[in-house]
Amino acid sequence: MLYKDADMLVPAEISTFHASELASFAQSGTWLTGEERSAVVNLVRQLRVSAGSAIDSGVPVQPAPASVLPEAVLALVERLAMAPQKMTHEVYLQAVADGISEPEYVEIVGVVARSMNVDMFSHGLGLAPRQLGTPSSVEPDCERPAGVVNEGAWVATLPGGQVDNAVEAQLYRGNMQPFIYRALSLVPDEAARVIAGGNTQYLSLEHFFDYEYSKYPALTRAEVELVAGQVSAFNDCFY
Amino acid sequence: MTIDLRGVVDPSVPTGLPNGEVLVTFVAALLGRDGAALQDARVALAASMGADAVVAVSIIAANFSRNDRIANATGIPLEADFVKLSEDFRAALGIDNFASARNTLG
Numbered sequence: 398m399l400y401k402d403a404d405m406l407v408p409a410e411i412s413t414f415h416a417s418e419l420a421s422f423a424q425s426g427t428w429l430t431g432e433e434r435s436a437v438v439n440l441v442r443q444l445r446v447s448a449g450s451a452i453d454s455g456v457p458v459q460p461a462p463a464s465v466l467p468e469a470v471l472a473l474v475e476r477l478a479m480a481p482q483k484m485t486h487e488v489y490l491q492a493v494a495d496g497i498s499e500p501e502y503v504e505i506v507g508v509v510a511r512s513m514n515v516d517m518f519s520h521g522l523g524l525a526p527r528q529l530g531t532p533s534s535v536e537p538d539c540e541r542p543a544g545v546v547n548e549g550a551w552v553a554t555l556p557g558g559q560v561d562n563a564v565e566a567q568l569y570r571g572n573m574q575p576f577i578y579r580a581l582s583l584v585p586d587e588a589a590r591v592i593a594g595g596n597t598q599y600l601s602l603e604h605f606f607d608y609e610y611s612k613y614p615a616l617t618r619a620e621v622e623l624v625a626g627q628v629s630a631f632n633d634c635f636y
Numbered sequence: 637m638t639i640d641l642r643g644v645v646d647p648s649v650p651t652g653l654p655n656g657e658v659l660v661t662f663v664a665a666l667l668g669r670d671g672a673a674l675q676d677a678r679v680a681l682a683a684s685m686g687a688d689a690v691v692a693v694s695i696i697a698a699n700f701s702r703n704d705r706i707a708n709a710t711g712i713p714l715e716a717d718f719v720k721l722s723e724d725f726r727a728a729l730g731i732d733n734f735a736s737a738r739n740t741l742g
Contacts, residue, residue, distance in 0.1 A: 405687040411695060449669035477709055484708040485735060506709045514702035521666050521694025523678060550739075551711035576712040577703055591706065598699040613692035615685060619639065619653060624696045626644035627663045633734040634704035635741075636714050 403522050414597045415515045415527070418590065422512055423530035427540060427584050428501045429508070431533030436465035437505060438512040441478045442526050448479060451516060454525035469495035470505060477509045482633035489551045500541060500583050503552050507587030514594065545583050548576075555582035568592070572602065577636065599625075645729045658684045659693060666697055713740040 399416045400407040422438045425431045440462035445451035463471060473492050477484060492502055516526045542564045545553040557574055559565045564585050568574075578595065581587040596602075599621075604610040611618045629636075643651030647660045658681050665677040682690050706712075719740060726732050732741060 405682075405691050407691055411691075449671065452671070477705055481705045481708045482735060484705075486711055486738075489709070489711065503710070506706060510702040510705040510709075513705065514698045517666065517698040517701050518694050520674070521678075521690065521697065523675065549713050554712075576715060577707055580706050580710040580712045591702070594699065594702065598695050613688070613695075615688035615692045616696075620655060620659060621692075621696055623644060623651060623653060623656065623659060624663055624693050625700045627647065627660060628667065628697050628700040629704050630645040630729075630731075631664075631667050632701070632704035632708065633736055634707050635731060635734045635737040635739065636704075636707035636712060 399527060400519075400522070400524070403524060405522055407522075410597055411518075414594065415518065418511055418515050418594070419527055420530055421586075421590065422508060423532045425533045425535040425537050426504050426508070427586055428498070428504045428537050430535065430537060432465055433470075434504075434508050435529050435532040436460070436462040437470070437474055437508045438529060440466070440471065440474050441509055441512055442516065444475055444479055445513075445516065451520050452523075452525040454528070456528060467496065469497050473497065473502070473505060474509055477506065478513060486551055499552055500539075503581050503583045504587055507581045507584060507591070511587075511590060511594070514598075542583070542585055548579070550576070550580060552580075553583050554579045555585070555588075575602075641725055641729060645731070655685055655689075662690070662693055663697055666694065667701075708736050711736075711739045 399412045422434050423431045424434070426434055439458045442451060443458065443462070446453045469492060476488060489502065493499065497505070519526055542555060544559050544562045544565060545555050548554045548556055555565055555568065557565065557569050557579070568582060568585050568589055574592065578588065578592045581591055600610065600612055608618055611621050613621070637652060639652045640649060643649040643656060643660065647664050650656060651660070653659070662677040662681040665674040668674070678690055681693065731737065
């Protein structure tokens with residue numbers, strides 16, 4: 398059990414989902430190796446511990462992220478993890494100018510954001526971040542999905558409703574998906590995990606407009622939205 | 637029940653929700669850098685609403701910490717329907733002044 402050291406009961410669905418997320422960071426992705434993805438997560442953890450935002454697990458980090466990741470990636474990860482309010486289009490353009498490709502950028506955003514999700518939950522319960530698995534050095538396939546276009550974001554995304562697009566069909570399953578669930582679709586595996594996370598941790602979309610619905614007996618929907626809104630205000634997230 | 641939305645963007649303003657203060661205090665501490673304050677807030681939240689509330693709030697806060705980073709980092713614009721629905725309170729709450737507002741409002 399992932400959270401066996403917690404003195405509170407963690408729903409099995411959450412433990413299972415978080416375990417899957419943690420495993421994904423050590424696996425090779427579409428554009429980054431498992432070693433690179435693990436280095437991204439370890440860098441985020443180091444930054445958060447240094448800032449007092451996370452408990453130090455005491456497990457030495459080897460190899461050091463700075464020995465695995467280029468300078469541009471280190472800078473991007475630090476900005477996104479510690480100052481998401483300051484993520485601007487100019488930051489994205491600079492990252493690309495500094496050598497991070499568009500899909501690499503998307504995958505890095507996914508790994509940073511998802512790892513902070515899991516680690517912030519641990520922190521809420523007073524726990525250190527969970528251990529990562531042994532990182533994979535398997536080379537990623539670097540496959541860009543067909544059908545991605547400019548839908549108005551800084552990065553290309555996969556619109557819904559495409560005919561004969563197997564990736565779109567598997568990702569969206571015939572449902573209209575809000576932009577937050579399409580944001581990382583240039584790397585379908587990342588988008589799939591974001592969608593799964595939303596369904597598991599927040600609510601599934603068919604309940605979105607049911608203002609009495611909450612996944613959690615301990616919280617009313619209004620309380621859920623208060624928490625969500627407060628977090629988003631802190632992060633200066635207009636969306 | 638009358639809810640003051642200002643309490644969502646300003647933790648010092650009471651929201652009007654019965655458990656608003658203890659929730660806001662915990663979330664602020666979770667987002668902050670003071671482990672002792674977080675521990676105090678966790679104990680207070682558990683005492684008021686039960687341990688399951690601590691778990692649930694941590695899940696929600698973590699989920700939206702993820703979503704916010706994705707949205708801010710990819711420049712996704714808010715869907716037009718929601719822009720319309722939120723017109724009457726966004727400016728009042730200062731949301732239109734967020735840097736990320738440019739991604740929608742231009």
